[in-house]
Amino acid sequence: MAPAPEKAPAQHPPADGRPVQIFQVSTLYGAATLAASLDAGQFGPRQDARRLLLISRNAEIPETALRMETMTGYERIAGRFDGVLDWNGTIHPYHPAAWAPRPEEAPLWQRVLRTAWDLGSAPVELIVESIQVNPAKALAGAFPESALHVYADGLMSYGPTRNDLAQSIACRIRRVLHLDLVPGLRPLLLSEYGVEPELVPDSAFRAVLAEIAEEAADDPEIVRAAAAEPTALMLGQYLAALDLLTVDEEEELHVRMLRGAAAAGHRSVVFKPHPSAPAGYSTALRAEADRSGVRLTVLDGPLLAETFYERCRPRLVVGCFSTAMFTAAVYYGVPVARVGTAEVLARLTPFENSNRIPLTVVDHLVADLEGGGTPAVPGAAPESLTPLVRAVGYCMRHKSHPGMREETAAYLAAHHADPEVAHHFDTERLGLLGLPGGTGAVGRGSGLQSRLRGLARSRRS
Known part of the structure; x- marks a missing residue:
């Protein structure tokens, strides 16, 4: 038996x-x-x-x-x-x-x-x-x-x-x-x-991240990446899956990251794709690396990017609006830079899309690598960040935060003409909310009332 x-x-x-x-x-x-x-x-x-x-x-x-x-x-x-x-x-x-x-x-x-x-x-x-x-x-x-x-x-x-x-x-x-x-x-x-x-x-x-890195000490992917003596890491996010970019646009975004790193003097670069990204994403990068004279290593194993920070200690981390950029800066002191953040922010829809605040934070705090900005560790939030985030947050979900209306109106009255602030807001939405900088109206309720009057005229006709 x-x-x-x-x-x-x-x-x-x-x-x-x-x-x-x-x-x-x-x-x-x-x-x-x-x-x-x-x-x-x-x-x-x-x-x-x-x-x-x-x-x-x-x-x-x-x-x-x-x-x-x-x-x-x-x-x-x-x-x-x-x-x-x-x-x-x-x-x-x-x-x-x-x-x-x-x-x-x-x-x-x-x-x-x-x-x-x-x-x-x-x-x-x-x-x-x-x-x-x-x-x-x-x-x-x-x-x-x-x-x-x-x-x-x-x-x-x-x-x-x-x-x-x-x-x-x-x-x-x-x-x-x-x-x-x-x-x-x-x-x-x-x-x-x-x-x-x-x-x-x-x-x-930080101690938990160190534990994970210790576990990965002998991982073949990490060993291979470390052997290349990289000085920069590029973060992929697979934005095409979120309909924020097309596959071709996201592939070009990665290429732009590589060009920016090369222009900043980095000759050995690691690319950490998103786990859901297609394998073809690294093909265009390899071609660009050959043209730029950059040694490219693709780190596509089942690893957190933070594992790489612990082992290889890069001098630069580049991304669009990945949380891993701030993990690098806050927990490892690695300078960070952004690429493509403003373009994604400009086309993000609807306005209440929850990716808007991460984009706003990165756009405001992190240097633009293509624009000549110097990569840096952002550090503590500057005085300008909190009122910006709260104003954007109010415009995203104004019914949930009626108590933030007055401070948002005051902030926009003072800053809506500033190009560094204006691109975070949609003028039509500001108009509907009756806020300074809105299309066709400024002041409490006037934009909304104008839109309602227009709708009423349309129904009558």
Whole structure:
């Protein structure tokens, strides 16, 4: 008689009576942020709660996306948790970005999840990213009595909440945990609901990045890149996937980054493409590198860009508006420069697109490599940044922040004619809001009233 097959080890231990904390992540960078927060004691002593890491793959075709479990450094981070859960597998065949339980189904789905994840009857606390969309909204709906903590792992935390939240969700959010990527700039995210931001300590996050880099010390991709003795790193973002650029335009953007680095004197350059970018993106870069006499190394393994910073210590990081630019500057002291930021900002639609604040921050703080700017570490936010970000944020989501109208009007009255400020705003939108600099009207309500009168005339005719 054949022996019984060995039972696969459980991905999560059975319920033991302790409260449960579920940490939902979709990126290794986000998981690293949570690891730093745990190390800093922001979720209490480890023995006080059972901690489960819930991984979701939110790509358009999740089955073809890079799995977090395959990325260098994942095991170090996962070791901080008592178990790992797979959201995609749990809700299969539904897509994580599209599915959420209907309110009347919430009790049923909570029972399903408690059974599938061996939660028993323990109280559950949810730590999620992007609470305004699924899967975070789905989790909040399935556990309507659970406290919520939101963490933000990038520059979008400085912008307004992109969608309105149901009061039943908003009233349960305890805080917004975020990295201090722009010291002195306060996040707008969830501020309209009275949620306070809380910093993840720099030292804790830097230590987690060092752990990941140590794990990657012998990685063939890193060893190969380090052997080229690079002095500059270029960051790809795959903006074509967000419909911000065409594939050809994004390819040309990367070429422009290379030209800028070469013009600044760099002769060994590394390109870190976005994990979702097609392989062909590096073809045009290689041709340009040959023309420019630059040694190009493509770092396309399952690695965070921060792993490269730790090992190779470049003298320049170039990007469009990637959060990794500020990670390089804040945590490693590497000078940064931008390419193409203003063009993407100019064509970004709709105005409330949540990429607008990251673009605004980078455009305002980071030197333009093609415009002759000197790469630098941005440092603390200058006095000019906060009023600009708040004014842009108000124009993006004015109904959510009515208390910011007067300060926005005052700021625009003083600065709307300044070219360095004007390109951050749409004149038609300013007109609709009755703000200085708007098309055809200046002053409270006048632009909106004019547009409404025009609509009324159209209907009558």
